[in-house]
Every structure is written in C-alpha cells, then in structure tokens.
Amino acid sequence: DIQMTQSPxxxxxxxxxxxxxxxxxxxxxSSYLSWYQQKPGKAPKLLIYAASSLKGGVPSRFSGxxxxxxxxxxxxxxxxxxxxxxxxxxxxxxxxxxxxxTKVEIK
Amino acid sequence: EVQLxxxxxxxxxxxxxxxxxxxxxxxxxxxxxxxxxxxxPGKGLEWVANIKQDGSDKYYVDSVKGRFTISRDNAKNxxxxxMNSLRAExxxxxxxxxxxxxxSDAFDFWGQGTMVTVSS
Numbered sequence: 001d002i003q004m005t006q007s008p009x010x011x012x013x014x015x016x017x018x019x020x021x022x023x024x025x026x027x028x029x030s031s032y033l034s035w036y037q038q039k040p041g042k043a044p045k046l047l048i049y050a051a052s053s054l055k056g057g058v059p060s061r062f063s064g065x066x067x068x069x070x071x072x073x074x075x076x077x078x079x080x081x082x083x084x085x086x087x088x089x090x091x092x093x094x095x096x097x098x099x100x101x102t103k104v105e106i107k
Numbered sequence: 108e109v110q111l112x113x114x115x116x117x118x119x120x121x122x123x124x125x126x127x128x129x130x131x132x133x134x135x136x137x138x139x140x141x142x143x144x145x146x147x148p149g150k151g152l153e154w155v156a157n158i159k160q161d162g163s164d165k166y167y168v169d170s171v172k173g174r175f176t177i178s179r180d181n182a183k184n185x186x187x188x189x190m191n192s193l194r195a196e197x198x199x200x201x202x203x204x205x206x207x208x209x210x211s212d213a214f215d216f217w218g219q220g221t222m223v224t225v226s227s
Contacts, residue, residue, distance in 0.1 A: 034213035036152075043202055043220055044152065049213035087152055091211045095168045096142075096154040 002026050002090050006099035012107040019075040021102045023088035028068045032092040035064055035073045038101075039084045047086075048073065078104070109134045109216040111203050116221030123193050123225070129186040129203030129218055137161070137181035140206035142214060143188050145199035145223075155201070156188065159210075170196075193225045 003026035013019050023033065031051040036044035046055045048064035051071055061076040075082055083106055088099040115127040127143070142157040156167045156177040165177050176189040186203050200222050204214035 032211050036214075043217040044214075045217070046207070046213050046215045049207060049215070055213075055215065089152070089154075089213070091213065094154075094157075094166045096157075098152040098154070100151045 001095055002029060002093065002097050004088055004090055004097050004099040006086075006088055006102050008102060009100065010103040010105060012105050013078050014107045015078055015080055017078045017107075019078050019082075019104060021073045021086055021088075021104075023066075023071045023073070023099050025069045025071075025090055025092075029090045029092035031067045032090055033064075033066065033071045034089045034091065035062075036087045036089065037082075037084045038087060044087060075104075109205065111205065111216060111218035113201065113203055113218040113221040116201065116223045118224045118226065119193055120227050121194060121225055124189070124191045125193065125223060127188040127190065127201055127203075127221060127223070129188075131184045131186065131203075131205070134205070136179075136184040140210060140212075141179060141186045142204045142206060143177060143186075144202045144204055144214070144217075145197075146202070146220075147196075147199040150199075153199075157206070158186070190223070193223075195225050197223060198225045199223060 005024045033051045035048040038044040052064045085101045085103045110132045112130045143155040158165045158177045174192045178187045200220040202220045203218045205216045207215035
C-alpha cells in the first residue's frame with residue numbers, strides 16, 4: 001500500500017495568512033493526487049484533483065502543485081471559512097490511500 | 108446538483124450484518140465508478156471499496172475482503188454495501204462517493220454519510 005504522509009498534522013494561522021500543507025507519497029504517484037476539505041460533522045469536499053487542477057466553484061486562493069512523491073496545497077490568503085481539516089489522497093493504485101489529515105485552526 | 112444520500116447505518120452486534128444504500132440523483136449514475144469511504148470516530152479517511160460503471164469490476168481494501176460486498180443497481184440509481192461479520196473496528200461513518208471521471212480520478216461528490224456502530 002502507498003503511504004501518504006501529511007505535514008504538519010495541525011497548524012494555527014490567522015485570517016489573511018498564506019498557508020502551505022505538504023503531502024508526501026511513499027512511492028511515485030505521478031500526478032494522481034487530490035486534496036479535500038472537511039469541516040466537523042460534514043463530508044469531505046474536493047478542492048484539487050490531478051495535483052494542480054482546481055475543481056469548478058472552488059475559490060482561486062486554493063492551489064496545488066507537485067508530482068512524483070511531493071505535493072503541496074497552498075491557501076494564498078486564509079479566510080474564516082477555510083478553518084477545517086485537509087486530506088490528501090492518491091489514486092495511482094488501489095488501495096486508494098489518504099494522508100492522516102491537517103487541521104487548520106484559528107490563531 | 109449531484110446528490111448522494113446514504114442510509115442503512117445503525118447499531119449492530121459484533122458478527123452481525125448491515126446493508127448500506129446510497130441513492131444517487133441529478134447525474135447519470137451508470138456513467139461513473141462509485142466508491143465507499145469510511146471514517147472512524149476522530150480518525151482519518153479510509154477507502155473501503157469501489158465498483159465499475161457496469162458492476163463488472165470491484166475492488167476492496169484488504170481489511171474488508173471476504174466480509175463486505177459492493178454492488179449497484181443502475182436502473183434504481185443506487186449503490187450498496189453489504190457488510191457481514193462486522194467487527195468493532197468497522198465502526199465508522201460510511202460515505203459513498205462519485206468518481207469524477209476515469210478509474211484513477213478524484214472523488215468529486217460525497218454523500219453526507221451514515222454511521223455504523225459495532226458494539227455489544
């Protein structure tokens with residue numbers, strides 16, 4: 001199974017801050033990497049697919065980059081509604097695996 | 108907008124069975140791979156199983172192989188997960204999710220989830 005490791009596990013930031021979350025795959029996964037946002041008690045929502053493609057309707061302050069084993073999710077200017085947990089996921093080979101999540105909290 | 112609505116969760120004793128359903132609407136259900144993903148309380152996401160558009164291919168995470176069966180009825184726009192021999196470690200919120208496009212694509216829509224609790 002491909003292990004996905006996110007860092008940090010949690011972070012505190014202020015509204016307006018630039019936030020970067022990293023995700024490392026245990027082997028190359030090309031660009032088969034997605035990012036999801038999850039708020040407490042709610043289902044995950046897709047933000048980024050194919051490492052860097054923004055899902056329609058997702059604010060442009062979210063961006064993704066990377067390929068191979070190292071990926072990043074960047075929020076250019078953190079907004080109040082962005083406080084949530086973010087998950088990366090590989091769909092290169094089954095079993096699809098997720099990172100452990102990164103909780104973004106208010107500073 | 109795309110809707111996925113899960114049902115069938117509940118409290119079940121270890122060794123028992125449950126059948127989860129996911130009702131899909133506002134898209135061509137038979138054109139998409141579909142998946143089940145679960146999340147144990149306070150834990151991360153774990154992919155469980157998926158099924159091809161016509162039901163001909165199915166894949167499972169090792170921990171549920173031989174106990175869970177994924178199926179679909181395209182005429183009813185419905186996805187199912189038959190769960191047998193349930194264990195305490197199967198306790199989780201179970202989400203159905205739509206695959207965006209190809210086999211290796213992201214999950215672009217998720218249901219609200221249904222809670223499964225395995226306990227005596």
